[in-house]
Amino acid sequence: MNIHEYQAKELFDQFSVPSPKGRVAETAEQAQQIAEELSGQVVIKAQIHAGGRGKGNFKNGFKGGVHLSESAEEIGVIAQQMIGEVLVTHQTGESGKVVNKVMVAQAVDISKEYYLAIVMDRESRSPVIVASTEGGVNIEEVAEKTPEKIIRETIHPLAGLQPYEIRKISSNLGFIGDTAKQFGRLLKALYKLFISCDCSLVEINPLVTTPDGQVLALDAKFGFDDNALYRQPEIEALRDPSEEDPREVAASEFGLNYIGLDGNIACLVNGAGLAMATMDIIKHFGGEPANFLDVGGGATEEQVTNAFKIILGDSNVKGILVNIFGGIMDCDVIANGIVGACKQVDLNIPLVVRLEGNNVEAGKQTLTSSGVNLIAADDLSDAAEKAVQSINV
Amino acid sequence: MAILVQPDTKVLIQGITGGFGAAHAQLSLEYGTQIVAGVTPGKGGQVFESKVPIFDTVDEAMKETGAKVSAIFVPPAFAGDAIMESVDAGMDLIVAITEGIPVADMMRVCSMMGDSRSRLIGPNCPGIVTPGNGPESSGGCRIGIAPGYIHKKGSVGVVSRSGTLTYEAVWQTTLLGLGQSTCVGIGGDPINGTSHLDILKLFNEDPETESIIMIGEIGGSAEEEAAAWAKENCDKPIAAFIAGATAPPGRRMGHAGAIISGGKGTASAKKEALREAGIAVSETPSEMGSTLANIL
Ligand SMILES: Nc1ncnc2c1ncn2[C@@H]1O[C@H](COP(=O)(O)OP(=O)(O)O)[C@@H](O)[C@H]1O
Ligand SMILES: [Mg+2]
Numbered sequence: 001m002n003i004h005e006y007q008a009k010e011l012f013d014q015f016s017v018p019s020p021k022g023r024v025a026e027t028a029e030q031a032q033q034i035a036e037e038l039s040g041q042v043v044i045k046a047q048i049h050a051g052g053r054g055k056g057n058f059k060n061g062f063k064g065g066v067h068l069s070e071s072a073e074e075i076g077v078i079a080q081q082m083i084g085e086v087l088v089t090h091q092t093g094e095s096g097k098v099v100n101k102v103m104v105a106q107a108v109d110i111s112k113e114y115y116l117a118i119v120m121d122r123e124s125r126s127p128v129i130v131a132s133t134e135g136g137v138n139i140e141e142v143a144e145k146t147p148e149k150i151i152r153e154t155i156h157p158l159a160g161l162q163p164y165e166i167r168k169i170s171s172n173l174g175f176i177g178d179t180a181k182q183f184g185r186l187l188k189a190l191y192k193l194f195i196s197c198d199c200s201l202v203e204i205n206p207l208v209t210t211p212d213g214q215v216l217a218l219d220a221k222f223g224f225d226d227n228a229l230y231r232q233p234e235i236e237a238l239r240d241p242s243e244e245d246p247r248e249v250a251a252s253e254f255g256l257n258y259i260g261l262d263g264n265i266a267c268l269v270n271g272a273g274l275a276m277a278t279m280d281i282i283k284h285f286g287g288e289p290a291n292f293l294d295v296g297g298g299a300t301e302e303q304v305t306n307a308f309k310i311i312l313g314d315s316n317v318k319g320i321l322v323n324i325f326g327g328i329m330d331c332d333v334i335a336n337g338i339v340g341a342c343k344q345v346d347l348n349i350p351l352v353v354r355l356e357g358n359n360v361e362a363g364k365q366t367l368t369s370s371g372v373n374l375i376a377a378d379d380l381s382d383a384a385e386k387a388v389q390s391i392n393v
Numbered sequence: 394m395a396i397l398v399q400p401d402t403k404v405l406i407q408g409i410t411g412g413f414g415a416a417h418a419q420l421s422l423e424y425g426t427q428i429v430a431g432v433t434p435g436k437g438g439q440v441f442e443s444k445v446p447i448f449d450t451v452d453e454a455m456k457e458t459g460a461k462v463s464a465i466f467v468p469p470a471f472a473g474d475a476i477m478e479s480v481d482a483g484m485d486l487i488v489a490i491t492e493g494i495p496v497a498d499m500m501r502v503c504s505m506m507g508d509s510r511s512r513l514i515g516p517n518c519p520g521i522v523t524p525g526n527g528p529e530s531s532g533g534c535r536i537g538i539a540p541g542y543i544h545k546k547g548s549v550g551v552v553s554r555s556g557t558l559t560y561e562a563v564w565q566t567t568l569l570g571l572g573q574s575t576c577v578g579i580g581g582d583p584i585n586g587t588s589h590l591d592i593l594k595l596f597n598e599d600p601e602t603e604s605i606i607m608i609g610e611i612g613g614s615a616e617e618e619a620a621a622w623a624k625e626n627c628d629k630p631i632a633a634f635i636a637g638a639t640a641p642p643g644r645r646m647g648h649a650g651a652i653i654s655g656g657k658g659t660a661s662a663k664k665e666a667l668r669e670a671g672i673a674v675s676e677t678p679s680e681m682g683s684t685l686a687n688i689l
Contacts (some may be wrong), residue, residue: 120496120497120583122583122584122612122613122650123613123614125499125500125503125504125584126500126504127500140655140656156504157497157500157501157503157504158501158504158505195497198495198496198497200496225495225496225497226645226649227469227493227494227495227496227649228495228497228498230469230470231470231495257647259641259644259646261639261641269557270557271555271556271557271558271647272555272557272581272646272647272648272651273553273554273555273556273557273558273581273608273610273636273647273648273651274555274557274558274561274636274678275646275647276555276610276611276636276637276639276640276646276647276651277558277561277634277636277677277678278678279640280637280638280639280660280677280678281677281678281679282639283638283639284676284677289639292640292646292647294647325557325560325561325564326540327539327540327543327557327560328420328538328540356564357540357543357560358540358542379679380561380677380678380679381677381679381680384677
C-alpha cells in the first residue's frame with residue numbers, strides 16, 4: 001500500500017522527522033489560504049501516488065507538478081490548474097494520474113540535495129539504508145551511472161540501527177558538526193517510523209541541508225507491507241482508493257486477487273503461480289492476456305460469479321479462459337459454480353474451461369450437459385490454443 | 394530415501410483445531426501420514442478425531458510423542474511466534490503453510506533461527522509430500538495442503554514457489570509414469586526459510602531422486618543462485634519453468650514475493666540464467682513433465 005506525500009508528512013511530524021511546515025488543500029481557495037498563513041515563499045505540490053512530479057506535465061498543457069511562489073494569489077491560480085487535472089510523470093505511465101489534492105508548504109533555501117531511503121531487502125533479509133550525495137534526481141540512474149555514489153548499510157533485524165552505523169552513513173555523506181548531529185537524529189527517527197509502521201519502503205528524495213544549518217525531508221514516498229496492515233489500522237485508514245484500479249478494489253472485496261492488463265483474453269485461475277503461468281501460455285499461443293486473476297484455493301459459485309462480473313467490466317475482453325486445478329476441491333462443485341455463474345451473468349462471449357483434479361469426470365459431465373455454451377479443453381495448452389482461436393473467428 | 398520426510402516421519406500440527414488445520418490433518422491421516430500430535434494453546438488434553446492427542450505447547454508435545462517435524466497452520470498474526478516455539482523446542486523441520494505473515498515477522502524469525510538445528514520450509518507454501526507405495530500414493534508423508542492422490546512414488550524431485558504449479562508438475566510426471574521422490578513447496582513469500590538452492594542440494598544427494606523439476610517465478614534471484622550452483626555441482630538432469638513472463642513490472646502478482654522491482658527479477662533474465670547453466674527450460678506450464686522426459 002502507498003500513501004500521499006501530505007500523509008507522509010503527517011507521519012514525519014508524528015515521529016519527529018523534520019520537514020517544512022505545510023498542509024493539504026482540496027480547492028484553490030484553500031491552497032491560497034494556506035499560502036497566506038505560511039507567508040513568504042511557498043511550494044505547491046500535486047498529490048499523486050508517483051514521483052517525478054517536478055518534471056511532470058499536465059494533460060491540460062500546464063507544466064510541472066511542483067511550483068514555488070512568493071504570492072499566495074499565484075498559488076491559488078496554480079492550484080486551479082492542478083486540481084482535477086491529469087498529471088503525467090515518468091512513473092505514472094502515459095495515462096497519468098488525476099490530482100485531487102495539492103500540498104502547500106514552506107519553501108526552503110536549499111544548500112544541497114541528498115537521497116535517503118530505508119527498504120526491506122529480500123536478499124539480505126534485513127532493513128537496508130540507502131543514501132547518496134546525489135539527491136533530487138532519479139536514483140536508479142545514479143545507481144547505474146555512478147554506483148560508487150550509492151551508500152548501502154544493512155541493519156541487523158534484531159539489534160536495530162546502531163549509533164556507529166548512523167555515524168558511518170553521516171560521515172560518508174560528508175556531514176560534520178551540528179549537521180551530522182541533526183542528520184543522526186533524523187535517521188534514528190526515520191528508522192523508528194519504518195519499523196513501527198511496518199513499512200516496506202521509506203524514501204526521501206530530496207533530503208536537504210539549508211544555509212541556516214537545518215536538515216529537512218522535502219519529499220517522501222512510502223510503501224507498506226500489505227500483510228501487516230491488520231495491525232496498522234491508522235496506516236490502513238490512509239488508503240486512497242481513487243489511486244487504485246477500481247476493478248482491483250472491487251475484486252479484493254470478494255477475496256479475489258485481480259490485476260488488469262491490456263489484452264483481450266481474460267483468465268480466471270486458482271493459485272497465483274498458475275494464474276501467472278496461464279497469462280504466459282495465452283501469450284505463448286499468440287493471444288494477449290486481459291488480466292491476472294487468482295480466485296484462491298476454492299472457486300465457489302459466488303466467487304466465480306463476482307469474478308466474471310469484474311472480468312466483463314473490461315470492455316476489451318473478447319473471450320474467457322477458466323483454468324482450475326481442483327486439487328482438494330471436488331471438480332464437480334467447481335463445475336456447478338461455473339455453470340451457475342454463466343447463467344447469472346448472461347455470458348455472451350466465448351468461454352473455454354480447463355478443469356483438472358479431484359472427481360474431474362463428473363465435473364466435465366456437468367459442464368457439457370449444462371446447456372451453457374462453453375468450450376471444454378483437455379489440458380492447459382489445449383485450453384490456451386482454443387481461447388486464442390475462439391476470439392479470432 | 395526421499396528427502397526431508399519419510400513415510401515413518403512423526404508429524405505434529407500447530408493449529409490442528411482451526412478449520413483449515415483440522416481439514417488437512419484429517420486428509421494427511423487418511424493418506425497414511427504419522428500425525429502424532431496437535432498443539433493448540435488452551436486445548437491441551439483434548440484429542441483430535443479420537444486419534445491425535447492435543448497439547449498446550451510444542452515442547453510438551455515433542456517430549457510425549459517424539460514428533461520431529463511441525464506443520465504450522467496458525468493464523469498470520471501468530472504464525473511467527475508459532476515457528477519460534479518450534480525452533481526453541483528443537484524440531485528438525487518446520488513447515489509453515491500460513492499465508493500473509495508480515496515481512497518484518499519473517500525477518501525476525503529467520504534472524505533468530507540463525508544456526509539453530511531447525512530447518513524452515515515456507516511460509517505461504519503447500520508443504521511437502523513424499524509419496525507412498527499404497528493406492529494413489531497413500532502410505533506416504535503428506536505435510537500441508539497438497540492433494541495426495543495426484544502423486545505417484547517415483548524418481549522426480551519437485552521444488553516450487555507456487556502450490557498449483559507444483560500440482561501441475563506432479564500430475565504431469567505421474568501421467569508420464571515417472572512419479573516423484575519428494576515434492577517441496579518453498580513458498581511464495583519474499584523471505585522464506587529454504588531456497589531452491591537448498592532443495593537442489595538435498596535432491597542431488599538423494600539416491601532415490603534421479604531428476605529434478607524446478608519451478609520458479611518472477612521476483613528475487615533465488616532461481617539464478619540455484620542455477621549457478623547446479624551448473625558446477627548438480628549431477629542430475631533438471632527441467633525448469635518460470636512463471637510471470639507477461640507480468641507487468643512493479644506489480645505484486647498474488648504472491649508477496651512475485652514482483653519485478655527496479656527491472657530485476659524478470660522471467661526472461663531467470664530463463665536465461667537457467668539455460669546458461671544447462672537446465673532445460675519448459676516454454677509453457679503444460680510441458681514441464683515432457684521437457685524433463687526429453688532429457689532423460
Ligand atoms: N519545500 C520545498 N522548498 C524548496 N524546494 C522544494 C520544496 N519541495 C520540493 N522542492 C524542490 O522540488 C523538487 C521536486 O519536488 P519533489 O517533492 O521531490 O517531487 P518529485 O520527486 O515528485 O518530483 C525537489 O527536488 C526540490 O528541489
Ligand atoms: Mg522527489
